[in-house]
Amino acid sequence: MVLIPLVRDYIDRMLQDISGMKVVILDPQTVSIVSVVYSQSDLLRKEVFLVETVDNMSKESMVHLKAVYFLRPTSENIQKLRRQLATPRFAEYHLFFSNILKIPQIQVLADSDDQEVVQQVQEFYADFCAIDPYHFTLNMNMNHIYMLPTVVDPPSTQSFCDRAVDGITAVFLALKRRPVIRYQRTSEIAKRIAQESAKLMYEQESGLFDFRRTEISPLLLVIDRRDDPVTPLLNQWTYQAMVHELIGIQDNKVDLRNIGNVPKDQQEVVLSSEQDEFFKANMLENFGDLGMNIKRMVDEFQQIAKSNQNIQTIEDMAKFVNNYPEYRKMHGNVSKHVTMVTEMSRIVEERKLMLVSQTEQELACNSGQAAAFEAVTNLLNNESVSDIDRLRLVLLYALRYEKESPVQLMQLFNKLASRSAKYKPGLVQFLLKQAGVDKRTGDLYGNRDLLNIARNMARGLKGVENVYTQHQPLLFQTMEGIVKGRLRDADYPFVGNHFQQGRPQDVVIFIVGGTTYEEARTVALHNATNSGTRFFLGGSVVLNSKRFLKDLEEAQRIHRTTTAV
Structure with a gap:
């Protein structure tokens, strides 16, 4: 069992036993829960005519539709439901909750159903975003x-x-x-x-x-x-992690509206291993291998596009029409991945992230305080390095060497404050109070436990396949x-x-x-x-x-x- 099929199964069960046209009503949390595992076309196949949110519903009567509610069992949602049941808009109400209902909540719903429109109340335990x-x-x-x-x-x-x-x-x-x-x-x-x-x-x-x-x-x-605290501070060089770091992913969707001339239908794209075979095959790959795989995908698409231009007979035309949905889907997929990789390449170049990331990885994986201080100082002086990258470098240095070099750490604080106008004084010190060596349980740098020290030495002797992804x-x-x-x-x-x-x-x-x-x-x-x-x-x-x-x-x-x- 894995998580996505479990949640999909719950939604299938909500929708398949209710015949006819339906409206699905969600709250802001269940919108996310449903959207990551169920596409618009999936909903259409289940005769879902409309999707609304419980906070933003029209007043129009729709007695020809059956309402399928899927909500978190919060007191706010129960009160909204109570008010909506008092003046029903739909023929039937099928109520599903993403977690355990309390007895008083069930009583409130029963008392509110004066017109006996509620057909069922069930708990389906999908209270997480898979x-x-x-x-x-x-x-x-x-x-x-x-x-x-x-x-x-x-x-x-x-x-x-x-x-x-x-x-x-x-x-x-x-x-x-x-x-x-x-x-x-x-x-x-x-x-x-x-x-x-x-x-x-x-x-x-x-x-x-x-x-x-x-x-x-x-x-x-x-x-x-x-x-x-080190892992979330590092630049990433594998596809899914890199997209989230440089552009941002929310509920498996990527907002590309701020990127150049992106076609309207590509301004928000879905990155889901369930819906996109290329992404599934490449989401864990490093940036170099990804580039080669995208080139291969573009070459394949160009071959198909070229063959579609050679339509000479009625049979050719019929074949093209039959294959058009797949062709269009492939075109959208190629365009989506090329757009994202192009944008990430631009950001990497603009912010000199290969240079920055090399020092980050050294700070996270290898000891050598004097060399680290020199590398961080040089990057703080580099005009191409952005404020956020300067801050991350100092935070990573502080986490690694907080006990070893207080004087040099103070020099880096002062330089950071002078170079980065947005830097909030005391932020590095606050992180050390929160997540410094005295607060941590695990052997973050592999330098406390004899087994971890030996493992790190062996890893160092073997060499690392990729300097940008050596961190674990x-x-x-x-x-x-x-x-x-x-x-x-x-x-x-x-x-x-x-x-x-x-x-x-x-x-x-x-x-x-x-x-x-x-x-x-x-x-x-x-x-x-x-x-x-x-x-x-x-x-x-x-x-x-x-x-x-x-x-x-x-x-x-x-x-x-x-x-x-």
């Missing part, structure tokens, strides 16, 4: 909350934790599994989410989770983004620790009295603060080559460096405001 087969996100708006102490904003912290628990429990309900649960000891918010998830699964809703037992329970591991996220070590039974109980305690004997077959790792596409790639490559343990990766958002820095700045702003009072 962006890839093994990668999900919760698209949480207030992502910076994880960096703040609970006392700063208790209501926001609670709603952040509640949403995380809802998403995690929905994943396990969809997988029909009840896990044992572990968390990162040094993270208060990871501990809280793990404990609240355990309470829901083992106490409050234990009946729902009473699935057929497997010999070894699956594992849920809740960890904190701050244990690896800390998640790789964590996964290895799980597979080999080396994840220390002291660092990652179990919740309650539930322990694990043996290697789990299914593991969900949830990163509070967000995942990256580099980490999703690590999971996908592991699952493709290892049959023993299958990993799923989820988080509060999907990060690129821009989003990570935005969360950092927002947390710093709130922290300053509250400590100044």
Whole structure:
């Protein structure tokens, strides 16, 4: 079982048993949940005439249509539904919720249905956005909350934790599994989410989770983004991760409106491994191989286009008409990928990212403080280097050498402040307070544990295939620790009295603060080559460096405001 078919199956079941023309009504979260796994043409095939949002519905009566609601079971959505049921616009109401309904909520719906238009109320556990087969996100708006102490904003912290628990429990309900649960000891918010998830699964809703037992329970591991602040700060050189870093991906869609002369039908494009064979084959490939594969695709398309110009007989014409939809789809696909790669190449050249990235990778993967200081200083002085790249370089240097060279670190702070007008003073220091060496659990640079030191030396002696993709996220070590039974109980305690004997077959790792596409790639490559343990990766958002820095700045702003009072 993988995530996308599970969610698709839920939507299929909502739509296929209701005959005739339908209108689908979603909330902002379920719009994302549906859109990443279901296309417009999929909806049309299920006789969906219209899609509306529960916040923005017309008042027009449509008694010829049946309404299919798919909503998160929030108190706000229940109240909106209550008001809409009071004056029904549709012939029938079929209500589906993405998570567990509370008894009082069911009572409110029953009391509101005076005209008896509600045909069914069901829970379908798709309360997460399945962006890839093994990668999900919760698209949480207030992502910076994880960096703040609970006392700063208790209501926001609670709603952040509640949403995380809802998403995690929905994943396990969809997988029909009840896990044992572990968390990162040094993270208060990871501990809280793990404990609240355990309470829901083992106490409050234990009946729902009473699935057929497997010999070894699956594992849920809740960890904190701050244990690896390096991965979201790095430039990326594999296709999916690179698009998100340089252009941005939201719910598998890429907005190209700000790029040159893009045709109207290409201004927002879908990047989905389910809907695009070329993307599926190349999403994890590095930029160099991608360029060659795109050239091959363009050459193939030109051959087909040329043969279509040689229409000489009625049979040729009939053949072309029959193949036209496929031809048009191929034309759109070629145009989409060429546009994105051209734009990314332009950004790489304009921001001198190959130069910047080489130093970033050295900071992340190799020690050598004097050479690193010189390289970062030179790039800070380089007029072609952008403000955001200067900031990332200093952050990466600070994370690596915070204890070794305080004087030189201060010199870099001062130079950064003088070169970058947008730099917010104290941001680097704030990151070190959040995610410095004293706060981290994992061996981020592979220099604490003898095994990791030996592994890094062996890797260095063998050489790295590509200097721009030599970095491995800390998640790789964590996964290895799980597979080999080396994840220390002291660092990652179990919740309650539930322990694990043996290697789990299914593991969900949830990163509070967000995942990256580099980490999703690590999971996908592991699952493709290892049959023993299958990993799923989820988080509060999907990060690129821009989003990570935005969360950092927002947390710093709130922290300053509250400590100044």
